[in-house]
Amino acid sequence: EAEVAQSPRYKITEKSQAVAFWCDPISGHATLYWYRQILGQGPELLVQFQDESVVDDSQLPKDRFSAERLKGVDSTLKIQPAELGDSAMYLCASSFLAATYEQYFGPGTRLTVT
Amino acid sequence: AQKITQTQPGMFVQEKEAVTLDCTYDTSDQSYGLFWYKQPSSGEMIFLIYQGSYDEQNATEGRYSLNFQKARKSANLVISASQLGDSAMYFCAMREGLGTNAGKSTFGDGTTLTVKP
Numbered sequence: 610e611a612e613v614a615q616s617p618r619y620k621i622t623e624k625s626q627a628v629a630f631w632c633d634p635i636s637g638h639a640t641l642y643w644y645r646q647i648l649g650q651g652p653e654l655l656v657q658f659q660d661e662s663v664v665d666d667s668q669l670p671k672d673r674f675s676a677e678r679l680k681g682v683d684s685t686l687k688i689q690p691a692e693l694g695d696s697a698m699y700l701c702a703s704s705f706l707a708a709t710y711e712q713y714f715g716p717g718t719r720l721t722v723t
Numbered sequence: 724a725q726k727i728t729q730t731q732p733g734m735f736v737q738e739k740e741a742v743t744l745d746c747t748y749d750t751s752d753q754s755y756g757l758f759w760y761k762q763p764s765s766g767e768m769i770f771l772i773y774q775g776s777y778d779e780q781n782a783t784e785g786r787y788s789l790n791f792q793k794a795r796k797s798a799n800l801v802i803s804a805s806q807l808g809d810s811a812m813y814f815c816a817m818r819e820g821l822g823t824n825a826g827k828s829t830f831g832d833g834t835t836l837t838v839k840p
Contacts, residue, residue, distance in 0.1 A: 650832050651814050651832050652830050700768060710775075710825070711773065714767055716767045717766040
């Protein structure tokens, strides 16, 4: 069964350091989402890609966060510099089309900033 | 702005019994979709069930059903015949718009379900 892959699964970093997360969506899925989930809360959309183009990044803190999906397949989310408040689960999801209601989520990357 | 409210931080149910998880939503759109996801302790979000705002019948998927009351703006999840493996966090979510006009998903803060043997 096809799955969304994410790495690393866990990351511990010191504040002010740079950190990057990688996501490989299900093959053929044009839409890719990055969510941030703070402990005890629901996921919040950070950025949505349609192929290689950003569709929505209104909640992405652009002074420190960046995301790219250069070839419209896998994607990287970067934080530089990391802050203590960035400690959270970062979830990647994909869907066949933006109009498709079902999103498939990866296992997530749990980030701890010390 | 769309908002999802899940008022039950934690719920307990006896194995083999049914349980209802509450979800209310707020939107000014007429077209929207409602979703439920399950998140086990491993962290992965698992899609359970979907209800469109124009769907006249309540959605069902195996042991999951969505009790959709449009006038009350509620979309409760009913899990029948609970199993130990149902113990997890459950999230209600909504997307305003449908099809190619669908916007981003907004999630509630979740309900932790514990199934007792």
